[in-house]
Amino acid sequence: MHAHELGEQYGDFAQQDHTLKFGMWVFLASEVLLFAALFALYAAYRTMYVDDFRAAIEHNTLAYGTVNMFVLLVSSFTVALSVWAVRHGRNGTAVALQLTTIALGIAFLVIKLFEYAEHFHERALPGRYYHMTELPTFGANRFFTMYWVMTGVHALHVTGGVCVVGWLVYRTATRHYTPEHYAGLEMGTMYWHLVDVIWIFLWPLLYLA
């Protein structure tokens, strides 16, 4: 059993837990705004090149993107269930669920790598490196530039998320989280869910025509 430290600035554990979760929500708000600049650029370029964007989306690798959508949805489910498990004292189950999430996260990245390889093959690269012959338009160039930047930044966050869930595995396995004290687990899983929510918006914008 681990003694849970109550910070000197807090009156009781309830206050500490509320504050930690609130703080995490504020942090997630900042992460959402990080992606906002990219969504703004995407929206502006799409407004400038409406038809070329549609053509580029139709040309994009729908299968990879869709599989990844389902991968992340399942991974969100498993990591959310791991909180349920800890709430019911079943840390072993929680660890198994978290490991599943990690595996799915890695699967996402592997699929992404294969997908990038295909784009590379077609020369559908960002900005000045774009040389795709089927869609030689400015609009397609802009689409694939934003595609690479947005999915790249997202993939970085998936990688970070995998590390975070890895840390959660350690803390859950060592029984640091108990049914009474699991704020850190909640915070870590929130980060993973954010990664899922971002993809929930990236998927239709980048893959669904």
Add this chain to the structure above:
Amino acid sequence: MSPADPARTAAPTAPSTVDPLPTGDDEPDYLHAESGVASWLNTRDHKRIALLFYVSVLSMFALGGVFALALRTELLTPNRTVMDAMTYNRMFTLHGVTMVWLFLIPSIPTVFGNFILPIQLGARDLAFPKLNLISWYLYILGAVVTVGGMFAGGTDTGWTFYTPYSDSTPTRLVPVLVGIFILGISSIFTGLNFIATVHNLRAKGIKWSTIPLFTWAIYGTSIILVIATPVLGMTLALVGLDHGLGLGIFDPTVGGDPVLFQHIFWFYSHPAVYIMILPAMGVISEMVPAMAHRRPASYKAIVVSTIGISVVGFLTWGHHMFTAGMSELDAGFFGVLSMFVAVFSAIKVFTWTLTLRRGSITLSTPILYFFSFLFLFVFGGMTGVALATQSLDIHWQDTYFVVAHFHFIMVGGSVTAFLGAAHFWFPKMFGRMYNERVGTIGAVAVFIGFCLTFVPQFLLGNMGMPRRYYSYPAHFHWLHVLSTGGAYLLGGALFLTLANLLFALKWGPRAGGNPWNARSFEWLTTSPPPKHNFVVTPTLDYDPYDYSLSEEECRARARAR
């Protein structure tokens, strides 16, 4: 105040007989509670972290000042004076980057926000003390990377990094961008900490409607820090990708639009100026009632205008882009909203001024800084409204008129308030008093030096002198000479002010808990405060501006929880 005071222990709602307010015998003050370098570098105490930031931001202010003097020296003559054009371009970039991100943005929040906000809320520390320390370390890392990057070849794009030049500049841009990115993370953590503290760590008895005005100002600032700074981070990252990898996100030759950079850049950078002025306004909102010994003319007006600025400040960024090729629809919207946001500042100015009426005013250095602020901020603010008028901006855009405007707000406003805070809270933070006469001389000299530096720049801009230009025609010469003279005077005055405060640290007379006879909660603790601010968490049930109560009565209303 002895813990056994019968008047308080008789109160039925206060079960404890412990006086939450320190007497000085309880525990050593925060400066002496622990000693040794490690106790400072590994501290969780918000007051010590405030001092760590104090030393850091003042050093960066001095550095930015050196760059300012360098570029003003160059501008003493119409052609080359002491440096070539490329160096000059680097110099104004260095000046801007240092002053904005290494000094102004952190200044009041990380120093006075950190020190005063928890005490004003009756809290024993911020919500996340370890994160607070991390904020400081990130600031130091960001400072090292940014300044290092600027010295190792630096950048000549100006602090605004506009595309397409930032794509292709031969200077080493990426280290500076990385440094600012790191500083941004520090900012976000600071803002997050303050928001969490205000929401969750208020002592019992403090409602949203009795939160002191400085804390409200820091809260409003923190919203901007958390929402706007990430957008800057991404924008600079994109510039870095374009510059470093030649991606062409904003390159028109591959379909990009450089004006889009300006949109996402100014989405942060306009609210950033409110990060710089809101805390200053918060300082003024504390100093004026304390110096006039009257409650603010309208507490609600200040609070509403604070949140108003926080929110509406996000709706005005396009006024930096009137001549960039933005659509008329957007320009119209941004123009109107820019006028509207000024209303909130006006509300504050009237409220502060009305607060003085029938007050019992203590003429001292802090109130001199208020008068200075009042004149310079209003003047600067009005020129801002003038600039928001598109038809006028066409002529003034990218001239010295704009430069003068923003220096009136940032130096005449923010720096003046920072200096005011430095004097106002000096006895609280260090338990000593500075020399009042030197403080007065300093305040007057700063004002004169400032006016001499920047009033000529309004004239220069109106006459057509463009900003960031290395050389200029002879008929602008005399105004530049005046401005440079003023800059040196301002530098000297600031140096004198700093020397006065440093001297007082060691040799100033000891100050009591409440030398200004103010009423807000920080003045109820000892000077300097003990490590944990209060003996136990207090219940504070009087409002912090109630000058109808004597100081004793206020202390009586601070019961233990």
Add this chain to the structure above:
Amino acid sequence: MGAHKHVSGAAYVVTFVALLVLATVSLLLSMLHWPVWGTVVALVIAVVKALLVLFFFMHLVEQRFSNRLAVLVSILFVTLLVGLTSADVATRHTFAQRTEPSPNEAFYGR
């Protein structure tokens, strides 16, 4: 923990199934290649999916208003940035080169 009504195990499963269904619907609808409205519908479905994740997986349904406020505020500001930036691009008037002389030139008799 102080939370009043924890999300039940069943609620997690229902939410998950709903997410899968919505994603499938979105995919199928996209195959209709419906211009303009197709994108709108896809984004509306995305919003619903996000809300499900936020409220059930992230437990926002159990938590206080100030946590929801943080989410709401961030969404509003994203909308602001995306909206005004796109509005600029959408409402710019860029004119083609004129071939005949402008009225001013006629006035000045060039």
